[in-house]
Amino acid sequence: MDLHEYQAKRLLKDNSIRVPEGDVADSPERAEQVANQLPSESWMVKAQILSGGRGQGHFKGDEMKSGVRPAATPEHVSTHARSMLGRSLITAQTGQDGLPVREVYIEQAMAPSQELSLSLVLDEANKTLMLLLSAHGGVAMEEMAKKQPLSVAKLPVSILHGVDQQLLADTIDGYQLGEKASNSFKTLIGHAIELVKNNDLTLLEINPVGIVNDECIALDAKITVDDNSLFRQAEIRAIDEQSDRVGSRRRASKDGFNFIQMNGDIACMTVGAGLSMATLDSLVQFSGNPANFLDLPPDSKVNRVTSALELLLSNPQIKCLLINVFGGGIMRCDTVSDAIQVVNRLNPIKVPMVVRLAGTNAKLANRRLKEGVPGIVLASNLSEAAKLAAHLAATPQDLPSASESDDGWLKKIIHKVSH
Amino acid sequence: MSILVDKSTRVICQGITGSQASFYTERAISFGTQMVGGVRPGKGGTSHLGLPVFDDVSTAMAQTGATASVIFVPKENAANAIIEAIDAEMPLIICITEHMPVLDMVKVSELLKNSRSRLLGPNTPGVITPEQCRIGIMPAEIFKRGNIGIISRSSTLTYEAAWQTTDAGLGQSTCVGIGGDPIHGLGFVDCLEMFDQDEETKAVVVIGEIGGSEEERASAYLANGNYSKPVLAYIAGQHAPLDTRMGHASAIIKSGSGDAVSKKKALSSAGVKVIESPVEIGSSVRKALA
Incomplete structure (x- = not known):
């Protein structure tokens, strides 16, 4: 789960890391009010979307206006807020539609004498946390990292013993910040490591860290929290619920399954991420166009499979439904066949349906489907299922007629597809 | 012969009274x-x-002579269960639990480094040596005793690969799910090393997927050309939408890797036979052994 900048900065502040004074606003009026209350002569207005590159981004229909702007008066703050709120901000990371801005963050403008950056990331290959430090901040840091990868220092962080203090001191001494600023940076790094450990962060990026009067201040912040840790992170849960009310966060797995919309016409339902990806791969191999990726967790009960099916069938683009489930573990194939029958009884499924069930209770489930859902096509393996689904989406008139035997029809179509 | 488990493996279950564990x-x-x-x-x-x-792992080990432990403890306590097994010097720990906090696994990985234990998982379907030992949640009926070693990141694709090799008349020596979590115990390289030493295994199938760097590390390991048997690989997610962009910092560590194309290229240049389609796993292995 990603946090908005203002949420991330609150978390930093609560954990002894200095940030500029600021507050969030969802209207131009409120934005002006916030500016008036801040002890500052000039302000920054920052669009709150869950994407990087906001400063270099632009608003849909307005190439000139960026997502991060300075303002000299509270009236300017209000004007900027008005031109951001309710519109979509496009950045290098959002895709061409951009992301809608529902809140802006107003903070005191800072004039740092120097910018640095730090990140704490998971290094999966080395199974450790890694502290990344650079003597450059902002866009300059990214450019330097590309041109001279060695300009970014990588220091392993042990969960049990922290970071090697000598290595850290040597690295920071190399930046020649002066004693006071160096100490301030070290202190900030210490707080950042504690913050990551105590709040189960999988990413903390402070870029840039600004040096103002020899003191380090987090000028921007990006935080990702481990979704699996929310059971023990009450503060983060509260932020999550608040964001949910504002509607500013896309929740991928709200219904208990992973769903990604795509552009094709074959709806796909599978259990397990690996088999879901493989199902899309084989559909494309036989010239089919997947309409989505849908991965049900193996502990799904009939009602979750039912709601997944209903979501898929609500897409008017689809011409075929492909279900590929390998029963194993706690997932049994009859759970899937029961869900298909429930959905079909409530609202008969009108598109051709190709189902491949294997593993635990596959025979039982196939028998139930054959008896209970007329017209359903039962495939015996992944290859057959993908071929049939791709063919039926393109050629719906090839569905079996009532007079044909299932086996005879299947042989005929497979023969047709293979030649 | 086989790897990791066989008929002499003595297994205890941590969290045995839970419904899934039972x-x-x-x-x-x-x-x-x-x-x-x-x-x-x-x-x-x-x-x-x-x-x-028993109340704890070390008593259970002392009383039963267990050589492996399978963990079905809920995610909230799974790390403690693994650490308890490490402290008891359990040789093989298999953690089925899904959705463990990733920093718990960072800590577990640190403790594993100087331990006498090997960990499979978390978020793994487990390991099976057909007709000898099954630990975990794999559906037994699709496996058959044979000569193919299977290593997979995905549970359901382990089943698919096993079923296809069974259907092709081959069967498996051992099938290992290394788990789908970003930080996990045994990886592709560890399993490849074990299969290399296993006389019964005639070919190894590696089922990878997009993201992470397991496939790249396996390629680096195989690149010296000393591997004694054919290795085949399928990478899932060749047509998966790739819109989940990482933060800048993680992009620095991972730049140039993670997508199916680069993984297939790395494996292929290390001498691995890349299987383009998931429907061709069984037939490709049969061809490689012909």
Whole structure:
């Protein structure tokens, strides 16, 4: 789960890391009010979307206006807020539609004498946390990292013993910040490591860290929290619920399954991420166009499979439904066949349906489907299922007629597809 | 021969009294796995499914001579369960639990480094040596004793690969799910090393997927050309939408890797036969052994 900048900065502040004074606003009026209350002569207005590159981004229909702007008066703050709120901000990371801005963050403008950056990331290959430090901040840091990868220092962080203090001191001494600023940076790094450990962060990026009067201040912040840790992170849960009310966060797995919309016409339902990806791969191999990726967790009960099916069938683009489930573990194939029958009884499924069930209770489930859902096509393996689904989406008139035997029809179509 | 588990493996289950643990322990017993006990703090001295229950792993090991432990403890306590097994010097730990906090796994990985234990998982379907030992949640009926070693990141694709090799008349020596979590115990390289030494295994199938760097590390390991048997690989997610962009910092560590194309290229240049389609796993292996 990603946090908005203002949420991330609150978390930093609560954990002894200095940030500029600021507050969030969802209207131009409120934005002006916030500016008036801040002890500052000039302000920054920052669009709150869950994407990087906001400063270099632009608003849909307005190439000139960026997502991060300075303002000299509270009236300017209000004007900027008005031109951001309710519109979509496009950045290098959002895709061409951009992301809608529902809140802006107003903070005191800072004039740092120097910018640095730090990140704490998971290094999966080395199974450790890694502290990344650079003597450059902002866009300059990214450019330097590309041109001279060695300009970014990588220091392993042990969960049990922290970071090697000598290595850290040597690295920071190399930046020649002066004693006071160096100490301030070290202190900030210490707080950042504690913050990551105590709040189960999988990413903390402070870029840039600004040096103002020899003191380090987090000028921007990006935080990702481990979704699996929310059971023990009450503060983060509260932020999550608040964001949910504002509607500013896309929740991928709200219904208990992973769903990604795509552009094709074959709806796909599978259990397990690996088999879901493989199902899309084989559909494309036989010239089919997947309409989505849908991965049900193996502990799904009939009602979750039912709601997944209903979501898929609500897409008017689809011409075929492909279900590929390998029963194993706690997932049994009859759970899937029961869900298909429930959905079909409530609202008969009108598109051709190709189902491949294997593993635990596959025979039982196939028998139930054959008896209970007329017209359903039962495939015996992944290859057959993908071929049939791709063919039926393109050629719906090839569905079996009532007079044909299932086996005879299947042989005929497979023969047709293979030649 | 086989890797990791065989008919001499003696298994205890941590969290044995839970509903999932009970379900799979019963199945393991009927499969023929040597289940020798279970652990559930506070229930020591009782019995469950005809097996003795102990308060902690070290007592269970001392009393039963267990050489492997399977963990069905909920994610909130799974890390503690693994650490308890590491402290007891359990040789093989298999953690089925899904959705463990990733920093818990960073800590577990640090503790594993200087330990006597090997960890499979978390978020793994487990390991099976057909007709000898099954630990975990794999559906036994699709496996057949044979000569193919299978290593996979995905549970359901382990089943698919196993079923296709069974259907092709080949069968498996051992099938290992290394788990789908970003930080996990044994990886592709560890399993490849074991299969290399295993006389019964004639070919190895690696089932990878997009993201992470397991496939790249396997390629680096195989690139010297000293591997003694054919290795085949399928990478899932060749047509998956790739819109989940990482933060800047993680992009620095991972730049140039992670997508299916680069993984296939790395494997292929290391001498691995890349299987383009998931429907061709069985037939490709048969061809490689012909």
